[in-house]
Amino acid sequence: MQHVSPIREPLVTGGKTYHDITEDVCRQVEAKPNVRWAAALAVALVGLAIFIYSTYRTLWYGIGEWGLNKTVGWAWDITNFVWWVGIGHAGTLISAILLLFRQKWRTSINRAAEAMTIFAVICAAMFPVLHMGRPWLAYWVLPLPNTFGSLWVNFNSPLLWDVFAISTYFSVSLVFWYIGLIPDFATIRDRATGPIARRAYSFLSFGWTGSAKAWSRYETVSLILAGLATPLVLSVHTIVSMDFATSVIPGWHTTIFPPYFVAGAIFSGFAMVLTLMIITRKVFKLEDYITLEHVESMNKVIILTGSIVGVAYITEFFIAWYSGVEYEQYAFINRATGPYWWAYWAMMTCNVITPQLFWFRSIRRSLTATFIITIFVNIGMWFERFVIIVTSLHRDFLPSSWAMFSPTIIDIGIYVGTIGLFFTLFLLFAKFFPVINMAEVKAILKSSSEVKHHPHGTMHGTDKDSHTNTHP
Amino acid sequence: MTKKFVLGIYDDEDVLLQAIENVRAAGTNIYEVFSPYPIHGIDDVLGIKRSRLPIVAFFCGLFGTSFALWMQIWMLGFDWPMIIGGKPHIALPAFIPVTFELTVLCAAFGMVITFFIVTKLKPSFKVNVFDKRSTDDKFVMAIEVKEGVTDMPALNDLLRSNGAIEVNEKEVIK
Numbered sequence: 001m002q003h004v005s006p007i008r009e010p011l012v013t014g015g016k017t018y019h020d021i022t023e024d025v026c027r028q029v030e031a032k033p034n035v036r037w038a039a040a041l042a043v044a045l046v047g048l049a050i051f052i053y054s055t056y057r058t059l060w061y062g063i064g065e066w067g068l069n070k071t072v073g074w075a076w077d078i079t080n081f082v083w084w085v086g087i088g089h090a091g092t093l094i095s096a097i098l099l100l101f102r103q104k105w106r107t108s109i110n111r112a113a114e115a116m117t118i119f120a121v122i123c124a125a126m127f128p129v130l131h132m133g134r135p136w137l138a139y140w141v142l143p144l145p146n147t148f149g150s151l152w153v154n155f156n157s158p159l160l161w162d163v164f165a166i167s168t169y170f171s172v173s174l175v176f177w178y179i180g181l182i183p184d185f186a187t188i189r190d191r192a193t194g195p196i197a198r199r200a201y202s203f204l205s206f207g208w209t210g211s212a213k214a215w216s217r218y219e220t221v222s223l224i225l226a227g228l229a230t231p232l233v234l235s236v237h238t239i240v241s242m243d244f245a246t247s248v249i250p251g252w253h254t255t256i257f258p259p260y261f262v263a264g265a266i267f268s269g270f271a272m273v274l275t276l277m278i279i280t281r282k283v284f285k286l287e288d289y290i291t292l293e294h295v296e297s298m299n300k301v302i303i304l305t306g307s308i309v310g311v312a313y314i315t316e317f318f319i320a321w322y323s324g325v326e327y328e329q330y331a332f333i334n335r336a337t338g339p340y341w342w343a344y345w346a347m348m349t350c351n352v353i354t355p356q357l358f359w360f361r362s363i364r365r366s367l368t369a370t371f372i373i374t375i376f377v378n379i380g381m382w383f384e385r386f387v388i389i390v391t392s393l394h395r396d397f398l399p400s401s402w403a404m405f406s407p408t409i410i411d412i413g414i415y416v417g418t419i420g421l422f423f424t425l426f427l428l429f430a431k432f433f434p435v436i437n438m439a440e441v442k443a444i445l446k447s448s449s450e451v452k453h454h455p456h457g458t459m460h461g462t463d464k465d466s467h468t469n470t471h472p
Numbered sequence: 473m474t475k476k477f478v479l480g481i482y483d484d485e486d487v488l489l490q491a492i493e494n495v496r497a498a499g500t501n502i503y504e505v506f507s508p509y510p511i512h513g514i515d516d517v518l519g520i521k522r523s524r525l526p527i528v529a530f531f532c533g534l535f536g537t538s539f540a541l542w543m544q545i546w547m548l549g550f551d552w553p554m555i556i557g558g559k560p561h562i563a564l565p566a567f568i569p570v571t572f573e574l575t576v577l578c579a580a581f582g583m584v585i586t587f588f589i590v591t592k593l594k595p596s597f598k599v600n601v602f603d604k605r606s607t608d609d610k611f612v613m614a615i616e617v618k619e620g621v622t623d624m625p626a627l628n629d630l631l632r633s634n635g636a637i638e639v640n641e642k643e644v645i646k
Contacts, residue, residue, distance in 0.1 A: 019608060022508075161573075165569065183607070191604075209506055209602075220526065224526050442508055
């Protein structure tokens, strides 16, 4: 039995009915592409073209096209990799962890957030694969029998753990997302008028009919997948952080990394979800489903994770001093005052100071302010990874090998290109897939909408109370 | 062979739940209920047993764990032992991340594939739906008609008196 307190704000506004939800979400899928969408896609495709060109240059001429050198062996590639993977954490967090915590506000944002996860992980995967130099041999990272005398992969290496973590995360997220899409594809299929749309959505809906037995299994599968995905999402960024933490580089070799990276990932992921959803709700007129209540809830997650990140930065600094290790101390002093001081202070400003503005309710509930702050967070989290990677590497143990890093046009091209790739995928998703999980929003409609539904008969198994919405 | 069904169409989940109880209490066998979203409490009134998919997930996960451990121990410990970073050949703590990931992977995929098989979900271009509104905003209760056994007017009355907004008949070619 569900009980919703009357003082809770409604999650669906505008007095919607079940049919209104279907109409509002399917409208975008069924309508002809509009000019704004086409224009946005054109811009994204330019980004994709830049990506393809930069990839071609990297593959044809080699890694020498990039700005990294013998001292700074990891630079923009791994920075961008970690940045994208981090962004990819919000989707599964929203759909899995919030499902386990029975947070109903997840229902209208989980679909788009999961899509974002999948596209972000695709973008992330581009960087380590390209950094291999010979991506056509990428299958060498798998433990396959081979002709080198069965020389197996090194299971002691966090880089190999990453291979397993990222690919498991990607495939499980994809399956989780798709399971949720099946009933909604069935809804679109049953409304489709054109023969192509009907067949395409029939195919995608896997023959879903919405029978009670199927729904019962669907709910079981969702719950178990959520239970599996919750430790999975935490493990992924933990393992990414171990790429650094298990090395002996000053500034990397710290035990704080796993929780600090996970918090940072959720922080940046929620920021990206908000950036995208504020635009999506406006363009697709979904203000009744993605309400200020949703924005505020996400902003609360941002302030929590942002503060954890802030505490982690300060702790790192304290421990560097407290450890008494000269090299560790230098690495941190160099971060704040060395030649890359601007990156460090950009990170501190964007990640530690700006999210604190969300303590004010008016800022949490202001779309403009939220949008601007989430952009700051996205930038700040990019600088965090840049600071960790480049500033820790550029002055190593031997002053004669100290070097600076500056990106080449190809470095910039690949980074900008992945943003183009991401938006191309996201725009195609937004046009052809239902951006809101219709079935799940319908399921919470009775208990969480503005309108009080008064069924003809008595409520099943409960006493009707005029002050609360209850339903079994 | 064609099968004939009577479809009671409802527009409220609470009315539907009450109707299911009353229809079943009247001794009528419900073939299936279709709804646009999962209804809480429908399993109990329809008598749907708890799904055993979690058990499938558990055993698939167990397989993943054992396979991952066996693979790593055999590859690095027996098939081609090497000293890496001064660690023992079988460095169990270092094998945990891959073991965990493969556990999750096998549990998730094993369960989802089983779900697709038992629910008979597979890509196809043609789908037979009793009433297309059941994926939009209506709840459909399907009752199979047995020629000469089912009392049609009485069934119609039973459904309508329990809040059905429409009662339709549908023939399905099996």
